[in-house]
Amino acid sequence: MTQSTWTVSEPQKLSFDAPVAEVRVRVVNGTVNVVGTEDDGPARLEVGRIDGPPLIVTHEHGTLTVAYEDMSWKGFLKSFEKNGFSRESWQRSAEVTLTVPAAARVELGAVGAAAVVSGIRGGTEVKGVSGDTALVGLAGAVRADTVSGSVEAQSVTGELRFKSVSGDLTVVDGAGASVRADSVSGDMVLDLDPAAGPADIALTSVSGEVAIRLPHPADARVEAHTASGSVRTAFEDLRVSGQWGAKRITGTLGAGTGTLKASTVSGAIALLRRPAADADPFTDAGGPGTPPALDKKVL
Incomplete structure (x- = not known):
């Protein structure tokens, strides 16, 4: 040709x-x-x-x-x-x-x-420096690497890989089977679609904040920890340990079919709960003690 x-x-x-x-x-x-x-x-x-x-x-x-x-x-x-x-x-x-x-x-x-x-359903790879990127309705493998640009992924059903220095990651109606994200100072906010089934999530950040909103009832084995940041969870079945310095959230939700791992050095971690269809999202979305800054991002 x-x-x-x-x-x-x-x-x-x-x-x-x-x-x-x-x-x-x-x-x-x-x-x-x-x-x-x-x-x-x-x-x-x-x-x-x-x-x-x-x-x-x-x-x-x-x-x-x-x-x-x-x-x-x-x-x-x-x-x-x-x-x-x-x-x-x-x-x-x-x-x-x-x-x-x-x-x-x-x-x-x-x-x-x-x-x-x-x-796009044939696979997507994005490399960005400072501009923001929106990924909407994608299937197949998705990878986004940025320096300082933020990435918003909406209704992405394929595996999602994200790596950034200071860019934020926002996942809306996350339906992918796997999310892997690594950032130095960027924040990560994930809102998982309850119809997507158990997910495999692993998030790592140095100083960025992490907020994950799970369906209720949720189905995952949870292991989240921070060296010096704060932690909050809206799920009574999860255990919070550590009072000074390192803190952890561990436990199993539902049958524990999915996995959720989150790790930060100094960032805060919040595990939020999706409200029921008839609930008031401004009072029920985060659960008791949710950090206001993270709660606003998800809502």
Whole structure:
């Protein structure tokens, strides 16, 4: 299959008749939206306002790439953390919208750009620096690595992996079988969907706060600990131990089919309980003693 290449230096719309199985996007500033669709129409690209160097668009062997010529995917975050981008390279911006088959796999690299990926079930990998990212209705494996950008995942059913220096993670209606998250100072808030069944969750942070809202009744073996932060739980079946320094929350909820592990050095940990359908969420969501700051994030 021959390669097709376009240089986009002004607002433009492109349509791709050949199949698209993989999408690779790398942008600086502006916005990027990647939308998965189940229809049989061609993949489409719309570039709105664009400032600075042009975007190079290529389609080859089922892979659609939208990127700057001087930005590679390999070592994307490591290169930034080590050397940063020159002032000249920051003077660029683009508004990019891609509509692609839902079965496609997506690789997205964003520096300072607000990103949204929705409706993709072929797997998604995001590498971000400072822009916030929203992941909506994704299936397949999902991985998000950021420096300081926050990630919000809503109705994500695949395995979710998150790693960040200071970016926050928020999971809304979490339905995935597995969540692994690691952050230095970013906060983590997870609200689990009661219809999703037992989950496998492991969260690690140095100074970030952790709040997890579980369905009621819950079904998990729980082990959460902090070296110097506070702990709160809305579940009477869990045991809180330690008064000075290290504190732990341990125990089994329901049959203990799922697993929940959370660890911080100085951050607070709160295990919240979803209210019943007819309950007042402002009084019943967190349970007694829930830290107000964490409670507000979940609500």
